[in-house]
Amino acid sequence: GVALALRDGEHVSFARGEPGTLLLADGWSPPESWGTWASDQQASLVVRLDRSLFADGARLVLTAHALLPLQDTSKVVHVSIDDAPLGSLNLTGDPSQQDLCIPAARLPEGRAFTLTLRTDRAAQSPAALKLSGDARPLNFAVSGLTVGHCQPSP
Numbered sequence: 001g002v003a004l005a006l007r008d009g010e011h012v013s014f015a016r017g018e019p020g021t022l023l024l025a026d027g028w029s030p031p032e033s034w035g036t037w038a039s040d041q042q043a044s045l046v047v048r049l050d051r052s053l054f055a056d057g058a059r060l061v062l063t064a065h066a067l068l069p070l071q072d073t074s075k076v077v078h079v080s081i082d083d084a085p086l087g088s089l090n091l092t093g094d095p096s097q098q099d100l101c102i103p104a105a106r107l108p109e110g111r112a113f114t115l116t117l118r119t120d121r122a123a124q125s126p127a128a129l130k131l132s133g134d135a136r137p138l139n140f141a142v143s144g145l146t147v148g149h150c151q152p153s154p
Contacts, residue, residue, distance in 0.1 A: 005048045011146040020145055023047060025114065029136060035143030037067075039136065042118035049147065051107045057150035058107060060100045060115075066091035066140040069129050077140055080116045081106055089117070091140050101150040 006012070012020035016031040027043030028036050049058050066075035077089040079100060086106075089098040107113070123139035126132040 005050055006145075006147045007050070008053055008147060008149065011144060013144050014142045020142075023145070029138070035063075035141050037136070037141045038117065038139040039123060040139065041122050042116055043139070044117070045115045045142075045145075046112045047115055048112040049107055051104070051109050054107060054149065055104055057104045058102045059148040059150045060102065061146040061148065062089065062098045062100065062142060063095050063144035064089060064091055064098055064140055064142045065093055065095040066119075067124065067126065067129070067131075067138045068093045069124070070131075075119055075121075075140060078118045078120075080118070082108070082113050083116070086115075095141075095143055103150070 012018065012023070014020040014024065014031060014036040015034055021031045021036065023045045024031070024036060025044040025046045027038055027040040029039040064077075066077070068075060074090050074092050077091055079086045079088060081102060084106070086102065087100055089100070091098070117140070119139055123137035125137050126134040
């Protein structure tokens with residue numbers, strides 16, 4: 001599919017039927033009423049930004065949370081852009097806003113890029129963790145994405 005170009009200040013939702021679902025590439029469960037679960041150890045988003053609008057880099061604010069075994073308080077998600085490491089997110093069981101700054105030099109000109117989110121552990125089902133009867137393998141979930149500008153470093 002053709003990824004829609006995101007503009008500065010734009011917010012998209014990953015709920016079923018919402019524009020954000022057009023960004024979902026592989027590794028995701030079908031979108032639900034509130035957002036979308038990653039069903040695998042890694043999942044990817046295809047994002048298109050107009051590089052000329054983000055001369056100072058693009059800030060992606062992802063609203064996300066993780067499925068956690070009871071003994072864990074958080075899960076680290078490693079993020080790469082076109083297979084090159086970008087940073088990491090620290091997700092808890094509650095949705096939180098996670099900031100990623102993509103330096104302007106790493107924004108491709110005139111094409112979409114792939115943002116890959118990967119965890120160190122395989123997805124587990126809520127049933128296996130005795131959290132609910134849901135037997136789907138679930139890893140982490142995304143519910144929204146907002147695009148902005150990176151804050152200049154002091």
